[in-house]
Amino acid sequence: MAVVIINPNSTASMTEAMLAQAREAAPGLAFEAWTSTEAPPAIQGAEDGAVATPPLLELVQRAADQGADGIMIGCFDDTALSEAAALASCPVIGIxxxxxxxxxxxxxxxxxxxxxxxxxxxxxxxxxxxxxxxxxxxxxxxxxxxxxxxxxxxxxxxxxxxxxxxxxxxxxxxxxxxxxxxxxxxxxxxxxxxxxxxxxxxxxxxxxxxxxxx
Amino acid sequence: MAVVIINPNSTASMTEAMLAQAREAAPGLAFEAWTSTEAPPAIQGAEDGAVATPPLLELVQRAADQGADGIMIGCFDDTALSEAAALASCPVIGIxxxxxxxxxxxxxxxxxxxxxxxxxxxxxxxxxxxxxxxxxxxxxxxxxxxxxxxxxxxxxxxxxxxxxxxxxxxxxxxxxxxxxxxxxxxxxxxxxxxxxxxxxxxxxxxxxxxxxxx
Amino acid sequence: MAVVIINPNSTASMTEAMLAQAREAAPGLAFEAWTSTEAPPAIQGAEDGAVATPPLLELVQRAADQGADGIMIGCFDDTALSEAAALASCPVIGIxxxxxxxxxxxxxxxxxxxxxxxxxxxxxxxxxxxxxxxxxxxxxxxxxxxxxxxxxxxxxxxxxxxxxxxxxxxxxxxxxxxxxxxxxxxxxxxxxxxxxxxxxxxxxxxxxxxxxxx
Amino acid sequence: MAVVIINPNSTASMTEAMLAQAREAAPGLAFEAWTSTEAPPAIQGAEDGAVATPPLLELVQRAADQGADGIMIGCFDDTALSEAAALASCPVIGIxxxxxxxxxxxxxxxxxxxxxxxxxxxxxxxxxxxxxxxxxxxxxxxxxxxxxxxxxxxxxxxxxxxxxxxxxxxxxxxxxxxxxxxxxxxxxxxxxxxxxxxxxxxxxxxxxxxxxxx
Amino acid sequence: MAVVIINPNSTASMTEAMLAQAREAAPGLAFEAWTSTEAPPAIQGAEDGAVATPPLLELVQRAADQGADGIMIGCFDDTALSEAAALASCPVIGIxxxxxxxxxxxxxxxxxxxxxxxxxxxxxxxxxxxxxxxxxxxxxxxxxxxxxxxxxxxxxxxxxxxxxxxxxxxxxxxxxxxxxxxxxxxxxxxxxxxxxxxxxxxxxxxxxxxxxxx
Amino acid sequence: MAVVIINPNSTASMTEAMLAQAREAAPGLAFEAWTSTEAPPAIQGAEDGAVATPPLLELVQRAADQGADGIMIGCFDDTALSEAAALASCPVIGIxxxxxxxxxxxxxxxxxxxxxxxxxxxxxxxxxxxxxxxxxxxxxxxxxxxxxxxxxxxxxxxxxxxxxxxxxxxxxxxxxxxxxxxxxxxxxxxxxxxxxxxxxxxxxxxxxxxxxxx
Missing domain, CATH: 3.40.50.12500 (Rossmann fold)
Structure with a gap:
């Protein structure tokens, strides 16, 4: 399958930019990128992170169920990283x-x-x-x-x-x-x-x- | 309002037992207790905790929106405690x-x-x-x-x-x-x-x- | 009995102010307040704290012997807190x-x-x-x-x-x-x-x- | 150039085994492997590590001077790792x-x-x-x-x-x-x-x- | 003057043994040794240490006032060491x-x-x-x-x-x-x-x- | 024998100054002082320290072999201190x-x-x-x-x-x-x-x- 980049915020243009950047950085790997559409448009501070956590974990579970080779949490706050990692047997990495x-x-x-x-x-x-x-x-x-x-x-x-x-x-x-x-x-x-x-x-x-x- | 005890697992009998115990421990306070019905029946290890997090945070948000005086996370793992605390201005305490x-x-x-x-x-x-x-x-x-x-x-x-x-x-x-x-x-x-x-x-x-x- | 507030310095007016504040903060509890008359008038720095320790521990022992329900060390430096706690089976709390x-x-x-x-x-x-x-x-x-x-x-x-x-x-x-x-x-x-x-x-x-x- | 594996001990067969293992693990990269011939045959404990340090750092300096793309310190003790890293602008990794x-x-x-x-x-x-x-x-x-x-x-x-x-x-x-x-x-x-x-x-x-x- | 060894417990024979040991260890220095007669005969655990603290600090103050060159707290628990050090400008060392x-x-x-x-x-x-x-x-x-x-x-x-x-x-x-x-x-x-x-x-x-x- | 002061840099005048200072500080002890002539003239930062390490450890080994009573590493960075200590059974102290x-x-x-x-x-x-x-x-x-x-x-x-x-x-x-x-x-x-x-x-x-x- 691929490495799934999950953008925990709902700004799709940021998701696209991350996907392009990842493909340039690691051309030998397959990436796809998902946007957490139920989340705030940006994650600024702990409260935004908490609001973004449930829809993010749903996407993580979905990616794991679909057999993702890896999951990248695309927010510098590493939103819910340890929870996400506990859901998947593949590697889950925060940026x-x-x-x-x-x-x-x-x-x-x-x-x-x-x-x-x-x-x-x-x-x-x-x-x-x-x-x-x-x-x-x-x-x-x-x-x-x-x-x-x-x-x-x-x-x-x-x-x-x-x-x-x-x-x-x-x-x-x-x-x-x-x-x-x-x-x-x-x-x-x-x-x-x-x-x-x-x-x-x-x-x-x-x-x-x-x-x-x- | 009251202090809301949220049981992050779906076993309602545990919720009831916690509520009784809380009322006995602090008779001067008003408590109510909610069960996270979408969660696993018990939280044993990190994976159960991750699965239990999204429905738990939904309940935390609901309790905060309804003006809870306080929120108690009723699992010894303190499931998603920092995320929960970021959602509410009232005190959020893990057991x-x-x-x-x-x-x-x-x-x-x-x-x-x-x-x-x-x-x-x-x-x-x-x-x-x-x-x-x-x-x-x-x-x-x-x-x-x-x-x-x-x-x-x-x-x-x-x-x-x-x-x-x-x-x-x-x-x-x-x-x-x-x-x-x-x-x-x-x-x-x-x-x-x-x-x-x-x-x-x-x-x-x-x-x-x-x-x-x- | 009561919770005994011990002011480790010898300024009685500070003792009185703490007692009034404690009674207002926790009206359901009984407080009394003692002044460490052999101590310096204020505890500013480690040396003052050391000088204040022996008369403070004497008062702590006395409060414990009289069956205090609790002891509050009324200095923000938590003067001799661990020593005080070792003398009493009741709770000993520093402010x-x-x-x-x-x-x-x-x-x-x-x-x-x-x-x-x-x-x-x-x-x-x-x-x-x-x-x-x-x-x-x-x-x-x-x-x-x-x-x-x-x-x-x-x-x-x-x-x-x-x-x-x-x-x-x-x-x-x-x-x-x-x-x-x-x-x-x-x-x-x-x-x-x-x-x-x-x-x-x-x-x-x-x-x-x-x-x-x- | 290549990534240089430096075995800080003098047992050449271990060097060869590491080289084979590295080539299998990362087939897209060029590796070579050097043995620190002035070192003890095995590094067991701090004293062996200290004796092995000077000839190791000499090899690290030589690899850096020759333009190595990276340097791997091939001992689990990460012998002299921070000193080695200070000598080279390329990455220096301990196993x-x-x-x-x-x-x-x-x-x-x-x-x-x-x-x-x-x-x-x-x-x-x-x-x-x-x-x-x-x-x-x-x-x-x-x-x-x-x-x-x-x-x-x-x-x-x-x-x-x-x-x-x-x-x-x-x-x-x-x-x-x-x-x-x-x-x-x-x-x-x-x-x-x-x-x-x-x-x-x-x-x-x-x-x-x-x-x-x- | 001298280095004063203060035994925080009241067992004088231990004081004497420490004094003899100190003189043998550092023959070029002058030592004297004091026993804290108001203290328990041995300091075993935190409670004994708390009881021993006030008479110990009195002796520390006296030694400092008399111009001790140094003070040694002669109990392995380093009873009240930081408080003792705050009272004296000379070195105060716990064993x-x-x-x-x-x-x-x-x-x-x-x-x-x-x-x-x-x-x-x-x-x-x-x-x-x-x-x-x-x-x-x-x-x-x-x-x-x-x-x-x-x-x-x-x-x-x-x-x-x-x-x-x-x-x-x-x-x-x-x-x-x-x-x-x-x-x-x-x-x-x-x-x-x-x-x-x-x-x-x-x-x-x-x-x-x-x-x-x- | 003596305590050997090893200056890990090659500036001999600093070695001499350290030796004079040590003799004044501890007149009852015998000191000698060695300069690490293969090292940089001053050790400023991690890279200098790494370059200075091999010749320093050689001198440490030599001092230990000659039966030094102690070894002092004469650089405030404590260059290669733990490696040096592992080579010698006598005390090895960094300044x-x-x-x-x-x-x-x-x-x-x-x-x-x-x-x-x-x-x-x-x-x-x-x-x-x-x-x-x-x-x-x-x-x-x-x-x-x-x-x-x-x-x-x-x-x-x-x-x-x-x-x-x-x-x-x-x-x-x-x-x-x-x-x-x-x-x-x-x-x-x-x-x-x-x-x-x-x-x-x-x-x-x-x-x-x-x-x-x-």
Whole structure:
């Protein structure tokens, strides 16, 4: 079958962008991408995550029942990741989880640049729960709402870049992780202007399935 | 309104037993109790917990919308506790969470006696996530399936007591926490035969709402 | 008998204020309040805490011998809390301990606003020792000496509020804990001007005894 | 160029076996394998690791200078991993590191079955340093010396399997990690007789380079 | 002046034995030794420690006031160590603290063999609070009451040795720490029969003052 | 024989300065000092540390073979400390390790003032690996290159002092640790102008050998 990317929010254009990005990142693998149509248009903070959980788990169960080779949770908050993994025998990877582990395995100390401050505690708790807190310097908010990343990519890239530069200057780090699935629209611009590696979480999660033997 | 006890599994007799226990524990408070009818009959391990999460969160949302004074998640695994709490502005308490914090605030080092081994990793991860791992000695399985607690209370009490005695003898502890909502059927018998305190999680969670000012 | 509030410092007016606050918070419980007359007038930093420990433990022993239903250590530093708890079979609660656990059980990430910088390391060590460091953002000093809280409540409230506002703006938190028993004089003013909950530690500790079954 | 597998011990037959295993695991990648001829014939415990470090780092430097696409440290102790990574801009992966991260990303709680007890503290410290201690149950010694794995594969497989079965029965785990590069000789036999997944560290590390974009 | 050894229990013969041991361990330093006459005859568990704290802190204050060059808390529980240190500007060292740090600085993973099980949680909490939990394997009780160490040294040595041997065989350690001030009576016998180093806490604490420049 | 100070960098004047400092700190002990002539002139960051490791371990092995009474790793990064300790049965002490443990045993919360930002992650990882993170406030870079400490002691002292003053003002600490072997040239000047203790790591490590019984 394929690796199913599940976008836990209901914005289909983000689902499409993730699918294109995954296919580019891991051309040898088959991907399809589903949108959680009953969910909020963006997941910003713990409450949005909770509302998005039931329809997400339904899709996870469906993908598992259909024999998915793998499942990617396409939100940097790794929405309901452990619950999703318990439903499926195939690998279930969150894009945040993939980015942190990749950075840590490269021996990189990192900061995260995410969208709004309301997501910061969620991300910090995830990193701590994965045991990787010692490798993270700071989780920083660029104060760009998720949906602005699509509607105003140029303005968004500027704000994200500014925060990423501050991180590179102040945080004693080797890499910056972009903390939102929607940031792949700005990833190239940010990388072009930054002297340290920029980790795109969708790229990381897509290529992860090359590790696992399908 | 009232404190709503939500049983994340579909066994209505357990819901009724929790409601009776809560009313006895905190007679000054109003309780009602709901059963998650779409869930498995018992939650044993991470997979059952994942399946039980979507219908549970629906009930949590409904309780919050109806103006519940508080919400109690009636499973010792604290199923989807952080997601549930993000949906409601009233207090949302898990019965496991209540039991651990009560023991720790009494300066008690504790062990847990639960049902099946498949629940042990879930419980250990919860204790660690709450930051309370240093106060827990061991999580022990009595190998009693959840539903046997109702169908064979005498036999179950004997097995639970045996494991609790081993814990008291070997684990350098001050208290034993009963690690299943269904264990209130055996709590009195176990306490009667044990020299250290036995903490019933439903009792703990029900009385907790006396702390909070309704 | 009653719950005995022990003020580990020798300022009797603070004892009286705590007693009044406890009675208002938990009207169904009997409280009395004792002052540790051999102690310093305020406990600011580790040295004051050490000097205050012996007369405090004497009072704790006396309260336990007289059959107290509970003991509240009325200093936000939770002076000698574990030693006190080891002397008594009844519950022994510190007002700092109560505030942290309450916040954590409400799923609140918090900052503390205390009096002088000399108290910051003591408070940080307590939070770490209770295992709750992951839920605390920052411990902040308002640079108000303890006794100014009584002598200049208006000026103190202003300084505490200013620091609390900074915490709310910068610390990614859901609540502010007031880090001094004497701050109940300013708690209402601060809450009135802050958009997130303000946790008063004496209130928290007094109502805690409604959790425990006397 | 290629991914260079560096065997930090001087037993060339182990190097050859790792190379064959890597080529089978990741057929799309180019591998070569070097033996650290100045090192001890096996690395058992911290002292062997220290003696093996200088010639290992020399080889790492040489591989980096020659433009290796990646470097794999072929000892489960992840000998001098952080020092090696600091010398090279390409990815440097330890086979132990790869196995732990893979298990954790699959949401598996694991135990390790290694060779001699003298290696247990080294492995436990590595797991702790990577932040993954919460996901590891136990590190177990089968008391098979490293070189017996080659000279007596049948007898070794029996001992390793016995310890792996005990782990599966007692440790509340989802997977067993084989804790020695030399165990690939027994991996298939062990997996064939065990009901939970067996993770081979060389397989894990070889396929990891499919994650990274060469 | 001198380093003052304060025995927090009231058994003067233990005080004398510690003084003799300290003088032998650090012949270039001046020691005197005080007995806390108001304390219990032995400190076994948290309650004894709490009772012993007030008279201990009085002696610490007196030693500080008299210009002590250093203060040694002569109980392996490090009774009231942080409170004692806050009272004095000279170094204040606990014998448990000294033993753990010495072992850790020698790169030794250790187990502790103490007297009764009631002391185990106290010791485990101390090790955790000092940050050294990762270096400790187990805290083991020999079930010898403190005062038997003096009244029956031969029998005690046998029991302590047996537990130390079990530790050496099972705990993956480099050293055994004797977990009681009174164990210096058996230290030589135990060391003579054990293949790994035995750390005597009084020796460690006495010589520590050679580190500090008086 | 003697305690051998090994300077892991190739700047012989730093070796000489350390030797003089050690002899002054611990006049009763015999010291000699070796320079690692194959190493970089200064160790700034992880890459320098990795390059310096092989020649350092060779010298450690030589010292151990010649019967050294002790070995001091004379770089604040504690270069290859655990590998070095595994090679020798005598004590092997890093100057950073000695400084942290000394501060912690004095019950001091500390900050470190080091040279360049590139060293900050290395130092932070060491403190975390030793378990002492809870006692460290911040690791601060003065942006003085190591070799400037010798070539421009006056200017260096000014920059180090400025950063140390900021640490004393902002970090809630009891002591400042100078985070470079080369800072002994500025230690006296900094201490003279600072109100809290300044810990020199070479002094600390030299005197440590008075603890151990040669």
């Amino acid at each position: 945040g989880q993939a980015a942190y582990h990749y950075a840590v395995m490269r021996h990189w100390r990192f900061s995260v640049v995410t969208t709004l401050a309301v997501s910061v505690p969620v991300i910090e708790q995830n990193i701590a729960a994965y045991g990787l807190g010692a490798f993270a310097s700071r989780v920083r908010a660029s104060e760009i709402p998720v949906l602005d990343l699509e509607s105003d990519p140029a303005g968004s890239a500027k704000s994200v870049l500014e925060e990423a530069r501050t991180a590179a200057a102040e945080d004693d780090i080797h890499a910056v992780i972009l903390g939102c699935a929607g940031m792949l629209s700005v990833a190239q611009d940010v990388q072009a202007s930054l002297r340290i590696p920029v980790v795109d979480p969708v790229w990381c999660a897509a290529r992860w399935f090359n590790w696992h033997q399908a | 496991g969470q209540a039991a651990y914090h009560y023991a720790v605030m009494r300066h008690w080092r504790f062990s847990v006696v639960t049902t099946l081994a498949v629940s042990v990793p879930v419980i250990e991860q919860n204790i660690a996530a709450y930051g309370l791992g240093a106060f827990a000695s061991r999580v022990r399985a009595s190998e009693i399936p959840v539903l046997d607690l109702e169908s064979d209370p005498a036999g179950s009490a004997k097995s639970v007591l045996e494991e609790a005695r081993t814990a008291a003898a070997e684990d350098d502890i001050h208290a034993v926490i009963l690690g299943c909502a269904g264990m209130l059927s055996v709590a009195q018998d176990v306490q009667a035969s044990l020299r250290i305190p036995v903490v019933d999680p439903v009792w703990c969670a029900a009385r907790w709402f006396n702390w909070h000012q309704a | 700092g301990q109560a505030a942290y656990h309450y916040a954590v059980m409400r799923h609140w990430r918090f900052s503390v606003v205390t009096t002088l910088a000399v108290s910051v390391p003591v408070i940080e060590q307590n939070i770490a020792a209770y295992g709750l460091g992951a839920f605390a953002s920052r411990v902040r000093a308002s640079e108000i000496p303890v006794l100014d809280l009584e002598s200049d409540p208006a000026g103190s409230a202003k300084s505490v509020l200013e620091e609390a506002r900074t915490a709310a703006a910068e610390d990614d938190i859901h609540a502010v804990i007031l880090g001094c028993a004497g701050m109940l004089s300013v708690a209402q003013d601060v809450q009135a001007s802050l958009r997130i909950p303000v946790v008063d530690p004496v209130w928290c500790a007094a109502r805690w005894f409604n959790w425990h079954q006397a | 132990g590191q790869a196995a732990y991260h893979y298990a954790v990303m699959r949401h598996w709680r694991f135990s390790v079955v290694t060779t001699l007890a003298v290696s247990v503290p080294v492995i436990e410290q590595n797991i702790a340093a990577y932040g993954l201690g919460a996901f590891a149950s136990r590190v177990r010694a089968s008391e098979i010396p490293v070189l017996d794995l080659e000279s007596d594969p049948a007898g070794s497989a029996k001992s390793v399997l016995e310890e792996a079965r005990t782990a599966a029965a007692e440790d509340d785990i989802h997977a067993v990690i084989l804790g020695c590069a030399g165990m690939l000789s027994v991996a298939q036999d062990v997996q064939a007789s065990l009901r939970i997944p067996v993770v081979d560290p060389v397989w894990c590390a070889a396929r990891w380079f499919n994650w990274h974009q060469a | 448990g603290q000294a033993a753990y740090h010495y072992a850790v600085m020698r790169h030794w993973r250790f187990s502790v063999v103490t007297t009764l099980a009631v002391s185990v949680p106290v010791i485990e909490q101390n090790i955790a609070a000092y940050g050294l939990g990762a270096f400790a394997s187990r805290v083991r009780a020999s079930e010898i009451p403190v005062l038997d160490l003096e009244s029956d040294p031969a029998g005690s040595a046998k029991s302590v040795l047996e537990e130390a041997r079990t530790a050496a065989a099972e705990d993956d350690i480099h050293a055994v720490i004797l977990g009681c001030a009174g164990m210096l009576s058996v230290a030589q016998d135990v060391q003579a029969s054990l293949r790994i180093p035995v750390v005597d806490p009084v020796w460690c604490a006495a010589r520590w003052f050679n580190w500090h420049q008086a | 950073g390790q000695a400084a942290y443990h000394y501060a912690v045993m004095r019950h001091w919360r500390f900050s470190v003032v080091t040279t360049l930002a590139v060293s900050v992650p290395v130092i932070e990882q060491n403190i975390a690996a030793y378990g002492l993170g809870a006692f460290a406030s911040r690791v601060r870079a003065s942006e003085i290159p190591v070799l400037d400490l010798e070539s421009d002691p006056a200017g260096s002292a000014k920059s180090v002092l400025e950063e140390a003053r900021t640490a004393a003002a902002e970090d809630d600490i009891h002591a400042v640790i100078l985070g470079c072997a080369g800072m002994l040239s500025v230690a006296q000047d900094v201490q003279a102008s600072l109100r809290i203790p300044v810990v020199d790591p070479v002094w600390c490590a030299a005197r440590w050998f008075n603890w151990h019984q040669a």
